[in-house]
Amino acid sequence: MKKILCIRFSSIGDIILTTPIVRALKSTYPEAEIHVVTKAQNVQLWDGNPYVFAVHAYDGSIWKLANKLRKIGFDAIVDLHKNLRSHLLSALLFKWPFQIDKFTAERKLLVKKKINNIPKNHLVDRNFDSLKSLGIVNDQQGLDFFIPKNQELNPADIGVKGKYIVYAIGGQHITKVLSYPKMIELCDQINAQIVLIGDEWDAHYGYRLSTLFPEKVIDYCNKTTIAQSASLMRQAEFVITHDSSMMHIAAALKKKIFVIWGSTHIDFGMYPYQTEFISISNEELACRPCTTQGTNFCPLYHFDCMNKISLEPIISAAASL
Secondary structure, eight states: OOEEEEEOOOOHHHHHTTHHHHHHHHHHSTTSEEEEEEEGGGGGGGTTOTTOSEEEEEOSOHHHHHHHHHHHOOSEEEESSOSHHHHHHHHHTTOOOEEOOOOHHHHHHHHHHOOOOSOSSOHHHHHHHHTGGGTOOOOSOOOOOOOOGGGOOOGGGGTOOSSEEEEEOOOSSGGGSOOHHHHHHHHHHOOSEEEEEOOTTHHHHHHHHHHHSTTTEEEOTTSSOHHHHHHHHHTSSOEEEESSHHHHHHHHTTOOEEEEOSSSOGGGSOSOOSSOEEEEOOTTOTTOOOOSSOOSSOTTSOOHHHHTOOOHHHHHHHHTO
16 A cells, blocks of 8 residues: 555544554555544644654545545545544545444443443554454554654743642543642642643633642643643653543653543543553442543532542652652
């Protein structure tokens, strides 16, 4: 094969989880050009990736994108998204794609009936199993995220003095994120410098936390690119995240991660891949998981998955720095 197209429109974490597939394709077909399609705002995630020949941005018009890609001509399409839009793009390119198995029915069964028939391995390994007909093999090197040199940050330049922890305080949905009182509890009990990273929404919490704890909390929410946030994580002693995109980027950087789980569950298979991590979750609740991807309110209106979670493992790890 001379040209292979990989489709994954979003989201950030899911795109990072596809990087071992892209790397394996290049290893199996070294002479092939590996092209990637993604949403325009996610093109930056492929910056510096040596296995990718070109990245094509989807800007809202699938027809315009298909016209462009038809002129290139592809020998194979690898659909790593498997939704209506990726089906349509494949059809417009007149190719039957190789597709992953998302185990959608099994995930919904775990949410609704608490019956767990989901394969026990990681989502990345499931994707490789789905794509065996391509002849690709997992090299067991984990995820990829490349930080361009011009995106590297020196922690000292933002006020960090010595060792520090990064806390990525965001998440795609509210039920995947610690409540603000629990964030206060965590920052209060950690005896170490903390750098907060996140987006514009997270900056509301970041500003308040840095105001409450000015001697040890540095708010860098909405002040960095994704690559700059990754640079700060790479240099940290360890990283605290929720079930979020930054968890997967930290995993790509081979960081030790403390993952705080709320409404979602580790058994969905999207935990940190091939890096050291510790899960923090409330395992006493029969209502977990209540969703496959998170929601913006607790269906039972108590939010005990986050409000009654023990943060002691994180506090103890920070105390030993």
